[in-house]
Amino acid sequence: MLQELQLSLGIISVLLVVILVYLFFRVYKTQRQIILLGLPLGFLLLAISYFFLGIHLFYPFSGTLSYALMWLRVVTQTGGFLLIAISYLLAGRIKRETKLTIPTISLALVLSVTLAFGLLDISNNPGLSIIYQLNELFVVANLALLSYIIIFLIRNIQLSRNNSTGLISAPVAFTAFWIGQLSYLIWEFIRSDIALVGSQVARVSSLAIFIYIYYLASKEALSDDSGQT
Numbered sequence: 001m002l003q004e005l006q007l008s009l010g011i012i013s014v015l016l017v018v019i020l021v022y023l024f025f026r027v028y029k030t031q032r033q034i035i036l037l038g039l040p041l042g043f044l045l046l047a048i049s050y051f052f053l054g055i056h057l058f059y060p061f062s063g064t065l066s067y068a069l070m071w072l073r074v075v076t077q078t079g080g081f082l083l084i085a086i087s088y089l090l091a092g093r094i095k096r097e098t099k100l101t102i103p104t105i106s107l108a109l110v111l112s113v114t115l116a117f118g119l120l121d122i123s124n125n126p127g128l129s130i131i132y133q134l135n136e137l138f139v140v141a142n143l144a145l146l147s148y149i150i151i152f153l154i155r156n157i158q159l160s161r162n163n164s165t166g167l168i169s170a171p172v173a174f175t176a177f178w179i180g181q182l183s184y185l186i187w188e189f190i191r192s193d194i195a196l197v198g199s200q201v202a203r204v205s206s207l208a209i210f211i212y213i214y215y216l217a218s219k220e221a222l223s224d225d226s227g228q229t
Contacts, residue, residue: 153170183196
């Protein structure tokens with residue numbers, strides 16, 4: 001029962017994050033600024049991480065294949081949060097545009113992760129099992145990155161005169177991510193099924209909020225265009 005619930009939540013997470021990546025890429029296509037690449041690529045890495053998690057849950061491999069899946073799941077997730085944090089850190093500082101196309105960037109990223117997975121798998125190195133001991137450190141790093149993002153967004157809301165629902169909802173969405181990571185960290189120590197499922201529910205909630213934010217932003221943009229005509 002628990003595994004079926006995890007798989008269901010995992011599938012929902014992958015579907016939602018893929019939709020979110022598509023929506024962020026649409027924004028990038030209209031502005032094509034380098035700084036805007038961080039958000040879609042960050043969420044693309046999260047999508048890859050959730051995909052590897054789904055494979056790991058559906059096929060509980062043992063040995064180096066399991067280690068390779070775990071390494072890629074953990075590293076891509078932290079890498080995704082890192083890219084998102086960098087995007088917010090550099091927001092407003094870099095205005096340079098890029099000619100890089102979305103399919104090129106996405107294909108290069110996916111191929112790089114696939115190559116890394118293959119190399120890890122064929123290396124057949126038992127030392128890769130250390131990822132299960134390092135996992136908690138990656139989760140702590142995720143919590144630190146998400147904390148920075150949340151604080152950054154809250155400060156922006158305080159300084160901004162535009163207190164739209166979408167702007168206010170962004171820190172709520174990242175807080176849901178933060179709660180999910182904290183729940184997973186709790187599970188690592190006490191192995192509570194409630195904490196494990198709670199981490200996945202929080203993740204699904206966060207992704208759903210992000211899609212809702214995009215809907216609100218699109219609706220406000222259409223209203224502004226209508227008001228100007």
